[in-house]
Amino acid sequence: MPINVTPVPTLDERINDIRLRTARIVNEDILPNESRLWGRPAGGDGDGAGPAEREVLREQIREKVRAAGLWAPHLPAEYGGMGLDFLAHAYMNEVLAYAVGAASLFGVVAPNSGNQTILVKYGTEEQKRRWLLPLVEGTMQSGFSMTEPENAGSDPRSLTTRAVRQGDEWVINGHKWFTSNGKAADFFIVMCRAEDPSGELGRPGQMVQIIVPTDAPGLTVVRGIGVWGRSDSDHCEVTYEDVRVPVANTLGQVGDGHRAAQDRLGAGRIFHCMNSIGQMWRAFDLMVERTLTRQVHGGLLKDKQFVQGFIADSYMDIQAARLMTIDAAQKVDRGAPQARTDISSIKVFVPAAYERVVDRAIQVWGAAGVSSDLPLSGMYLGARTLRLADGPDEVHRILIAKNVLRRYESGESWAFG
Numbered sequence: 001m002p003i004n005v006t007p008v009p010t011l012d013e014r015i016n017d018i019r020l021r022t023a024r025i026v027n028e029d030i031l032p033n034e035s036r037l038w039g040r041p042a043g044g045d046g047d048g049a050g051p052a053e054r055e056v057l058r059e060q061i062r063e064k065v066r067a068a069g070l071w072a073p074h075l076p077a078e079y080g081g082m083g084l085d086f087l088a089h090a091y092m093n094e095v096l097a098y099a100v101g102a103a104s105l106f107g108v109v110a111p112n113s114g115n116q117t118i119l120v121k122y123g124t125e126e127q128k129r130r131w132l133l134p135l136v137e138g139t140m141q142s143g144f145s146m147t148e149p150e151n152a153g154s155d156p157r158s159l160t161t162r163a164v165r166q167g168d169e170w171v172i173n174g175h176k177w178f179t180s181n182g183k184a185a186d187f188f189i190v191m192c193r194a195e196d197p198s199g200e201l202g203r204p205g206q207m208v209q210i211i212v213p214t215d216a217p218g219l220t221v222v223r224g225i226g227v228w229g230r231s232d233s234d235h236c237e238v239t240y241e242d243v244r245v246p247v248a249n250t251l252g253q254v255g256d257g258h259r260a261a262q263d264r265l266g267a268g269r270i271f272h273c274m275n276s277i278g279q280m281w282r283a284f285d286l287m288v289e290r291t292l293t294r295q296v297h298g299g300l301l302k303d304k305q306f307v308q309g310f311i312a313d314s315y316m317d318i319q320a321a322r323l324m325t326i327d328a329a330q331k332v333d334r335g336a337p338q339a340r341t342d343i344s345s346i347k348v349f350v351p352a353a354y355e356r357v358v359d360r361a362i363q364v365w366g367a368a369g370v371s372s373d374l375p376l377s378g379m380y381l382g383a384r385t386l387r388l389a390d391g392p393d394e395v396h397r398i399l400i401a402k403n404v405l406r407r408y409e410s411g412e413s414w415a416f417g
């Protein structure tokens with residue numbers, strides 16, 4: 001079933017036009033070809049193509065996306081992107097997320113897209129030439145290496161990977177894991193604790209992000225960590241043993257590390273939420289469509305009240321998640337100080353709502369719901385993973401409560417609008 005996108009009356013003509021043109025490509029070129037594009041059967045038809053044919057088809061769609069001016073919505077025009085503001089990008093994301101994997105055909109591939117965004121913001125001209133442009137052109141791949149097995153990823157202050165300055169070089173030692181895209185990456189952006197005995201580059205122990213080529217001696221991609229019952233993945237364990245890179249590979253200033261990570265994650269959380277909404281929308285369409293045709297116990301599923309409850313609850317979940325996310329994106333666009341609280345709110349609420357909607361869709365489809373013939377099982381695992389990636393639920397709940405309590409402790413109350 002195609003995504004049913006109509007112009008949003010409160011949006012300007014340009015954003016509506018982007019959404020409608022994105023939907024046209026999703027509906028005409030991507031959804032009917034999902035099984036050939038990604039090599040897995042969709043709808044049980046099993047017409048999976050070989051890897052070469054898949055890549056040809058993907059490139060044809062990428063060409064169409066470029067020709068339509070819809071390539072790389074997250075990048076400024078000078079780097080070949082659409083130069084969209086935040087809200088427009090968020091609105092486009094929900095449409096392209098309807099088709100699983102479509103974002104990559106629009107030039108948005110995590111973690112490259114997040115790395116591109118921080119290279120645009122913090123990179124020197126030389127770093128942009130050397131690392132950003134090849135990433136945009138697709139001739140290089142990258143990863144973001146922050147989380148460590150021995151320390152709590154939900155508390156970045158606990159990170160222990162060290163970068164010690166020796167002359168014009170950083171010497172990096174540390175142990176990371178869940179560095180996504182680790183096998184394909186040509187470079188990682190590595191979060192380190194800096195030690196510069198000269199004192200030139202900030203106070204000891206401050207956080208810094210450093211660009212590290214993956215072929216640097218001492219860097220080892222130990223393994224792809226198996227996730228969700230699979231024995232392998234591209235989320236990698238990486239060790240850094242006396243890895244030397246030039247000080248010129250410092251991204252921004254020593255001490256910028258946390259801020260740069262927050263810049264990346266704050267925007268990323270809104271995009272993840274809009275992605276989740278696009279996928280909830282797809283799961284909802286699949287669920288409702290099924291209820292119209294599936295006969296059980298002498299009647300259609302659509303006439304059973306349990307199932308009508310699923311439809312109503314899912315409708316409310318999607319509406320609530322979508323409106324909260326759009327509101328958060330608008331606040332980020334306006335630079336509203338409350339935006340951090342709202343980003344944390346959607347980061348907790350939306351993946352949970354996504355999980356509930358997909359769970360109901362799976363239930364309605366029965367055994368087919370957990371089969372690989374439908375995208376639902378992949379969505380379910382994705383929704384569950386999102387509740388801990390990019391900051392687990394508890395950390396965001398703590399932040400929301402802290403911000404609210406601070407207001408009341410200072411004698412004010414919360415202004416919801």
Ligand SMILES: Cc1cc2nc3c(=O)[nH]c(=O)nc-3n(C[C@H](O)[C@H](O)[C@H](O)COP(=O)(O)OP(=O)(O)OC[C@H]3O[C@@H](n4cnc5c(N)ncnc54)[C@H](O)[C@@H]3O)c2cc1C
Nearest residue numbers: 144145146147152153154178179180388389390391392394
């Ligand atoms: C598929 C996937 C891809 C990922 N990709 C990347 C990547 O590319 N780069 C990267 O650097 N990292 C990546 N990560 C790591 C991810 O960001 C971390 O897993 C996440 O930040 C949580 O850190 P942790 O796993 O160390 O959990 P911990 O910090 O050990 O937390 C464990 C649990 O403790 C609970 N908890 C934490 N704090 C509190 C508190 N204050 N009060 C109560 N309970 C609390 C939460 O329930 C939390 O889930 C990825 C993870 C996954 C699953």
